[in-house]
Amino acid sequence: LxxxxxxxxxxxxxVYLAILRVIDRDYYIDADAMLITASCGVVFNMIIGCVLHRCGVDGHSHGDFSSSDIPAEQDFSPAIGHNDRVSIVGAGAGAAGTSVVQFPEMLKKKKPADxxxxxxxxxxxxxDFVQSVGVLVGASLIKVNSEWKLADPICxxxxxxxxxxxxxKVFRDVIWTLLETVPLDFAYKKLEADLRRIQGVRAIHDLHVWALTVGKVVxxxxxxxxxxxxxxxVQCxxxxxxxxxxxxxxxxxxxEPYDRHVMAICKECSSLER
Incomplete structure (x- = not known):
């Protein structure tokens, strides 16, 4: 941020300085100094950009586990691994595993998180790179014709x-994360519908979704x-x-067991039904 x-x-x-130049029209520009400075800025920013790109590609990533590595017919209970955190709360007995056949789209690859x-x-x-390019373009035009010095503020x-x-977009993502809102690209209504499709589910008391950071949804x-x-x-x-x-x-x-009397007075349930 x-x-x-x-x-x-x-x-x-x-922009403020450029506006003053447009208004005054009385200023001197050293095109050679601009060209040298802007060229150095472009080169340095390209080098740093390549370093950051390499860090983004080769860096260690959490949460990129994909279910495509799991056979579709394999039954198992939710496992807690290095990159996954699952908490199950409730009552009931039984050791039933479940299959992803009910939701075949689960087998799609997950995109790496940003x-x-x-x-x-x-x-x-x-x-910085774009600003340097702007200075470089303006300096090149002024170098060709010194009367084109207005090209500097225009660029x-x-x-x-x-x-x-x-x-x-980055600013928006940061603000959304700080506010702990539902991520803009998250299909909240589709998740609600998928939960209702699970055999045995009669209603949803409440459903909360927010992001700890980009790519880490809770x-x-x-x-x-x-x-x-x-x-x-059902939990599995x-x-x-x-x-x-x-x-x-x-x-x-x-x-928890479905109770129509409890559901009738539950405000969270009422908001989900709408």
């Missing part, structure tokens, strides 16, 4: 807009299940659904 604010502050200062710090640093470098305006456009589900149905079986199926299809980094599944 600080990196983005630095970029925007720098951009605002450059690292928000790498993205922010990349946007910072990209902003500043154009490339400043490009910098803002490239950083807005899901808490509270399900009401038929009293004569195996609770553990729901946990697998959250882990494999929705790639929950941490999930909690709580179940």
């Amino acid at each position: 600080l990196s983005i604010f630095i970029i925007w502050t720098m951009t605002a200062v450059l 690292n928000i710090n790498i993205r922010a640093a990349t946007m910072h470098i990209l902003g 500043t305006f154009i490339f400043s807009l490009m910098v803002i456009a490239t950083t807005v 899901i808490n589900a509270h399900l009401a299940v038929d009293a004569d149905h195996e609770f553990y079986e 199926e729901a946990s697998r659904l959250l882990r494999f299809k929705y790639h929950a980094w941490y999930s909690t599944v709580q179940v």
Whole structure:
């Protein structure tokens, strides 16, 4: 977030200076000095960008477990591994495993999660790179014709807009994470529908989804299940659904017997029914 604010502050200062130049029209530009400085900026930012790209590709990633490595017909209970955290809360007996056949789309590969710090640093470098290119273009035009010195502020305006456009999405993702809201690309309604499809589930008491950071989604589900149905079986199926299809980094599944009187006065249930 600080990196983005630095970029925007720098951009605002450059735009302000460019506006003053457009208004005054009385300034001298050393095209040779601009060319040398801008060229160094472009080269250095390209080098740093390559280093960051290599860190993003080769760096250790958490939460990239894919269920495509699991046979579709294999039965098992939710396992807690290095990259997955599953919490099961509820009552009931039974040791029923479940199959992903009910949700075949679980077998799709998960996209590697973005690292928000790498993205922010990349946007910072990209902003510097774009500004350097803008200075380089303006200096080249002024070098060709000294009367074209207005090209300097014009290039500043154009490339400043490009910098803002490239950083807005990262800023939005950071704010959404700080507010602990549902990620914009998360299919909340589809998750709710999938949970209701699980055999034995009569209703959903509450369902909470938020992101700890980009690519690390936390899901808490509270399900009401038929009293004569195996609770553990429902927990297993729901946990697998959250882990494999929705790639929950941490999930909690709580179940309890369905009680229509309780459901009738539950405010959380009423909001989910709408």
